[in-house]
Amino acid sequence: MTVHVGAGAIDIRGVDLSFPVRGGGTLPVLDRVDLAVPGGGIVALIGPNGCGKSTLLRVVAGLLRPDSGTVSLDGAPIDGPDPRVGLVFQEPRLLPWRSAADNITYPLELAGWSAERRRHRLAELTDLVALDERVVANRPAELSGGTRQRVALARALALQPEVLLLDEPFSALDALSRERFDLELLRLWERAATTIVLVTHSIAEAILVADRVVVLSARPGRVVADLPVALPRPRAIADLDAAVLTDTAREVRRHLGESTDSADSADSADGLESTT
């Protein structure tokens, strides 16, 4: 396993964000969020539905500007979409009129790479995310859900970002594929040397993948717990049965419970669904 230090360190400080509401007023979504992710680290964000996990991810991606507070990457503030950050959405978001290959190289095209360089990088990327070279000639509609998300992952990695932000990337997949993708993500992380922030609904997924599990409260989202995962790397599915897992999961659940009971019990049931 490679040790990643330095590049890709995220520092979120005192981030507040609220959305305007139809008919006036504002809805506070993030409440003084502080979070530091060291370069090359993997942090999972977990919390009830609507707690602002995805919003926080968009702030880090530079797609949303916080009302106050700062986000910086390796000491430089993020004030807009940044080439050092790759983003994978909950749904693959592929351009349906392009082949998978042209979807993967889309960021390179936008950045003005030549066709020759794009082709070269495409080969590296398909190898990195284990995509069959023959499959990438197909359009997204002809691919399975898992393959589409692989394509989206390759696209996010195209410009060699230092940070990979994943917004419930495997939530549409069945449980078995999901575990496989989680492990592949870890292998990819070892090769691509990126910092990873993973938003998830699944406690098991969070623990399997992350160094730390950060629990957000119900809206407005606030960090209520930051729990280290004491599992050695490289990790395997077998680790899921370890005692550490049980302890950490219990701890995460306790904080999730605290953060949601006070707000909205329906939300908490939702947040704890799919955790087994």
Next chain:
Amino acid sequence: MTRSAVLSVVGAFVVFILFWQVVVIVSGFPPFILPAPGVVAMRLVRAWTDGTIQPHLATTLVEVALGFAVGAGLALIVGYALARSALVERLLSPYLVAAQATPILALAPLIALWFGPGLVGKVLICSLIVFFPMAVATMVGIRSVDARLLELGRSLRATRRQILTTLEIPAALPSILGGMRVGVTLAVVGAIVGEWAGAERGLGVLINLARGSLFDIPLMFATLLTIALVGIVLYLAVVLIERRLVGAR
């Protein structure tokens, strides 16, 4: 097209011709009211071989091509503005709807009066009639672009121009091409209407001549068939372009 599709198209055409022939026989209309299909077919062949049709056809085609290009071109720009700016929509839509609600037949004499019997008036009428459906199709198409794809583009630092060329246009293309199908056939209508209001040449003029001074009703039918053929060919051309551009999605 598959074999059975070709057969059904040919079959429908044969049924139409037979029906026409039966009406002629049963009704006993004289040829200057309803000529038989055979008479019209022979007149059509003669009009083509003796060079009656060609100059008129050429004039009409130029009017259609220019009118469609101008009308569709403006409609793409205005349709985009309508989709992306609520202000533009509020300001322009009453005029657009009013222009569409006014029959082109009523406007044609006025346009002929202002621009004379030349090309400009016809192009203007064609553009007017093509404009509305194309502008609406463009507006609907651009509005239908998935906001999540636009967010993806933004996250990849796409410029406005890149968003337009790599996201908005490809996504709106099916709708725009649907508008074009309607637009090309209307452009033919516009050219004929414009020619009726005053012109020296064109298929519309030929219809007037055949009905009036020549009193050659089979020629009138032959001209009508030619106009219909022009419409069909243009429509099929758009369908082919559509297959090429969006068929494989």
